[in-house]
Amino acid sequence: MRYCMTVSYDGTAYKGYQKQPNKKTIQKEIEEVLTKINGDQKVAVHASGRTDAGVHALNQKIHFDLDKSVKIDKLEDSLNKMLPDDIFVKRVERVHANFHARYDVKAKEYIYKINMGEYNPLERNYIYQYNRQLDIVEMERALKYLEGEHNFKSFTKTDEEKDDYVRTIFKATLTRDKYNINQITICLKCSGFLRYMVRNIVGLLIEIGEGKYKSSDIFDILRAEDRTKAGKTAPPNGLYLNDVFY
Amino acid sequence: MRYCMTVSYDGTAYKGYQKQPNKKTIQKEIEEVLTKINGDQKVAVHASGRTDAGVHALNQKIHFDLDKSVKIDKLEDSLNKMLPDDIFVKRVERVHANFHARYDVKAKEYIYKINMGEYNPLERNYIYQYNRQLDIVEMERALKYLEGEHNFKSFTKTDEEKDDYVRTIFKATLTRDKYNINQITICLKCSGFLRYMVRNIVGLLIEIGEGKYKSSDIFDILRAEDRTKAGKTAPPNGLYLNDVFY
Numbered sequence: 001m002r003y004c005m006t007v008s009y010d011g012t013a014y015k016g017y018q019k020q021p022n023k024k025t026i027q028k029e030i031e032e033v034l035t036k037i038n039g040d041q042k043v044a045v046h047a048s049g050r051t052d053a054g055v056h057a058l059n060q061k062i063h064f065d066l067d068k069s070v071k072i073d074k075l076e077d078s079l080n081k082m083l084p085d086d087i088f089v090k091r092v093e094r095v096h097a098n099f100h101a102r103y104d105v106k107a108k109e110y111i112y113k114i115n116m117g118e119y120n121p122l123e124r125n126y127i128y129q130y131n132r133q134l135d136i137v138e139m140e141r142a143l144k145y146l147e148g149e150h151n152f153k154s155f156t157k158t159d160e161e162k163d164d165y166v167r168t169i170f171k172a173t174l175t176r177d178k179y180n181i182n183q184i185t186i187c188l189k190c191s192g193f194l195r196y197m198v199r200n201i202v203g204l205l206i207e208i209g210e211g212k213y214k215s216s217d218i219f220d221i222l223r224a225e226d227r228t229k230a231g232k233t234a235p236p237n238g239l240y241l242n243d244v245f246y
Numbered sequence: 247m248r249y250c251m252t253v254s255y256d257g258t259a260y261k262g263y264q265k266q267p268n269k270k271t272i273q274k275e276i277e278e279v280l281t282k283i284n285g286d287q288k289v290a291v292h293a294s295g296r297t298d299a300g301v302h303a304l305n306q307k308i309h310f311d312l313d314k315s316v317k318i319d320k321l322e323d324s325l326n327k328m329l330p331d332d333i334f335v336k337r338v339e340r341v342h343a344n345f346h347a348r349y350d351v352k353a354k355e356y357i358y359k360i361n362m363g364e365y366n367p368l369e370r371n372y373i374y375q376y377n378r379q380l381d382i383v384e385m386e387r388a389l390k391y392l393e394g395e396h397n398f399k400s401f402t403k404t405d406e407e408k409d410d411y412v413r414t415i416f417k418a419t420l421t422r423d424k425y426n427i428n429q430i431t432i433c434l435k436c437s438g439f440l441r442y443m444v445r446n447i448v449g450l451l452i453e454i455g456e457g458k459y460k461s462s463d464i465f466d467i468l469r470a471e472d473r474t475k476a477g478k479t480a481p482p483n484g485l486y487l488n489d490v491f492y
Contacts, residue, residue, distance in 0.1 A: 008366065008367055008368070009367055010367045010368045010370070056368060058368075080365075085367060085370050086367045086370065087367060088365050088366070088367045090364065118336065119326075119334050120254065120334070121254055121255055121256045121331060121332045121333060121334045122254065122256045122302060122304075122372060124256070124331050124332065126368060178424075178425075179424075
């Protein structure tokens with residue numbers, strides 16, 4: 001029986017989603033709990049993709065198999081009782097046997113939060129504390145230029161070797177919080193994300209907002225297919241995997 | 247020279263504001279840093295009042311004396327460079343020599359945040375995860391009854407011996423977040439708070455919202471002057487010292 005769960009987590013205390021020897025990771029916590037629930041028979045889980053250390057998720061999708069059919073409500077309750085309080089299973093669903101949380105992804109959406117106002121210690125792990133003003137209009141222009149199909153090699157990890165760096169950005173927006181004009185949220189919905197792609201895009205956007213680059217520099221940077229042309233990498237703490245589409 | 251600073255902090259990692267032997271407290275962190283800045287000559291600080299373990303502050307007021315006059319900007323910068331990232335000095339002001347951050351308080355305002363919706367691991371230290379619906383209308387009624395001058399002995403710590411339990415609540419409101427109808431904020435502005443008073447009031451309000459008490463039971467509970475009549479104590483994580491008035 002294959003199940004898919006929707007999980008939210010606070011990435012602050014973890015070395016990222018993906019299992020690594022002797023490291024505290026989201027995947028390890030979830031597999032350990034599922035294995036216990038499964039009568040100590042090992043359960044392996046497959047997420048829509050990894051998230052880096054310090055990155056959060058609001059709706060991560062993770063599939064796994066259990067030998068026997070279980071009551072969904074009971075499974076959800078057991079998971080949430082046994083998981084640490086910074087990981088929460090929002091729901092579990094039965095899915096067909098060939099569903100795959102990673103291979104079947106049609107699009108993913110990330111959001112990135114920035115505080116341009118005064119430093120707030122209560123937000124430090126959840127909103128990037130940039131604490132200065134940015135040229136929002138120029139950043140919005142740059143986001144528009146990013147929409148569509150492009151080669152995003154300039155925005156991935158330097159040593160990331162891939163066959164294909166072409167992805168389609170369906171949506172690239174910037175919104176101001178209605179209560180707090182100093183808080184902005186960048187939202188990117190894409191056919192798939194390369195490693196560090198959101199943080200590298202946001203890093204460049206911030207430099208565009210600072211006036212170090214012009215929004216129209218985006219075209220040359222995309223064309224260069226060269227990471228060294230594309231500015232800084234934004235820190236992980238403002239980043240959330242917001243949704244996964246199948 | 248007397249100075250007063252406005253400080254925000256994330257209380258999650260601390261055993262409260264007030265110094266205690268061998269415990270991590272806000273006061274200890276601030277006094278250590280100020281003492282270093284003062285050339286290792288001990289500086290004692292005086293806050294508007296303590297906050298309990300896990301309780302946050304958005305505008306705590308703290309006064310202290312320095313032998314010599316200092317540049318305010320430089321002092322603010324040094325403090326924020328040396329303090330841990332969960333404590334932030336918003337500003338430092340020169341005050342007259344007989345100002346006292348505690349004795350001169352005219353009123354204080356606390357807010358308490360409750361999430362009635364689904365558990366959110368990202369909010370767990372900042373918003374009480376009640377995760378069920380409450381009867382908001384009945385809670386608002388109870389808040390109205392609390393306004394004015396009353397004896398609040400029923401709402402303080404059982405073993406708290408005081409000469410005077412009479413305080414004046416100037417404002418007692420409940421607001422719903424405009425974006426998230428499941429998030430409510432209770433705000434209490436009072437001439438002074440007894441120990442655990444906000445958490446005990448919120449604890450009772452929640453039980454009123456659950457239907458275990460009626461809003462009009464407030465009158466009997468106040469009259470009883472007896473802690474055992476007044477319901478539960480709400481957890482500290484949703485509570486913020488919001489402002490201090492002089």
